[in-house]
């Protein structure tokens with residue numbers, strides 16, 4: 056069982072990921088944006104972070120940078136749905152460069168979610 | 178040549194005579210047009226030098242005024258030379274206008290095509306983030322429901338269908354994003370087109386067992402500048418279309434060879450690669466051929482085709498500085514389609530600047546956003 060922090064501004068997707076992880080017997084905390092995510096992270100450091108990288112307010116890319124600064128060697132999975140700003144492959148690449156350990160393009164299946172977590176855990 | 182000149186001269190003189198002695202303006206007009214036709218044909222088809230034609234004309238005018246002393250030379254010329262000049266000028270102008278118009282049409286059509294593609298790209302980039310989130314929750318909830326349903330129940334089967342449909346939607350968005358990403362620099366490198374083509378054929382072969390796909394290469398390796406996976410994507414799309422166009426079984430031939438000098442109009446770089454994907458399927462009418470590169474144009478059943486395949490191929494080939502052409506017949510022994518594209522080959526000196534790299538499927542998938 057791991058303590059996992061899920062950060063996504065999309066309420067349904069956040070709920071789906073939470074349910075999937077809880078079914079797999081993990082302890083899940085969910086945040087609806089970058090600021091809330093960082094607050095939760097500081098209060099109770101999780102084992103794994105799964106975060107969207109395009110969100111209103113503090114961008115996912117920024118919080119990845121901050122969390123890696125706070126805890127090095129942190130398993131982070133970066134999710135992205137593409138579009139909006141620049142391209143999504145690019146964003147995922149940047150996330151990787153900033154320290155995210157696995158990339159998870161949306162939409163994904165449960166299998167893909169768990170594969171990404173395994174990759175991030177190394 | 179002299180014999181030709183003589184008969185032309187006689188014939189021309191006869192016609193001019195009819196012009197001069199025509200009894201009404203309409204007839205005069207008709208004979209003038211004949212004279213003009215004769216002159217034009219002599220130059221364009223019989224290769225008579227234009228100045229020779231001019232001298233025939235003058236000789237004829239002189240002869241006419243000699244044979245008819247009641248008319249002055251000026252009167253004869255007034256009836257003939259000026260009207261002929263007018264006819265030839267108006268002909269010349271409308272001809273030029275036609276050529277210009279046709280050229281403009283081609284330019285416009287290319288522009289329209291480019292605009293449409295750009296619009297699709299912009300749209301895709303705009304909606305894909307939200308769309309992928311929505312799809313993500315549909316897929317996720319479907320999987321969660323699936324857990325609770327008893328094995329073999331109809332609910333379980335229906336959820337499988339729901340998941341299959343969602344995966345199709347996910348593919349569609351990924352393909353639309355391929356447009357949006359085109360301008361981006363994910364990095365062109367020197368790739369071996371032949372090995373990418375082989376990989377594409379392997380992939381198609383795996384899925385379509387009754388079809389044989391033969392590859393004939395007259396050149397290997399063939400270095401072109403491209404993002405890894407692009408050549409593969411082009412050939413995959415063309416082959417899948419070829420498979421779809423053939424009923425149950427059949428042979429698809431893929432030819433890879435050096436392009437002839439006339440095929441590639443690149444300035445300087447005289448060498449190009451020509452790839453042809455040829456099928457014996459149902460072919461396409463000229464009207465269809467007009468539309469196949471339009472985004473979302475498809476003749477396939479709903480769910481089978483998105484109509485983006487050839488639009489992607491078209492813009493990928495353009496991005497690589499190449500050219501795409503199609504020939505197709507809907508009947509006869511030769512019924513079927515040939516899609517041909519030319520890409521500029523990288524010369525030996527240029528090779529030093531990029532790292533040679535044949536694309537792995539993984540790299541291709543990454544580049545295509547998967």
Ligand SMILES: Nc1ncnc2c1ncn2[C@@H]1O[C@H](COP(=O)(O)OP(=O)(O)OP(=O)(O)O)[C@@H](O)[C@H]1O
Nearest residue numbers: 418419422469475476477482483484485486487514
């Ligand atoms: N080799 C071919 N022979 C006959 N018709 C073809 C061939 N290739 C393409 N077409 C016609 O052109 C249409 C558009 O092709 P295109 O690849 O763009 O879309 P599609 O194959 O219908 O869908 P998609 O490739 O997105 O799954 C096809 O629906 C088909 O009617």
Ligand SMILES: [Mg+2]
Nearest residue numbers: 414418486487
């Ligand atoms: Mg197609």
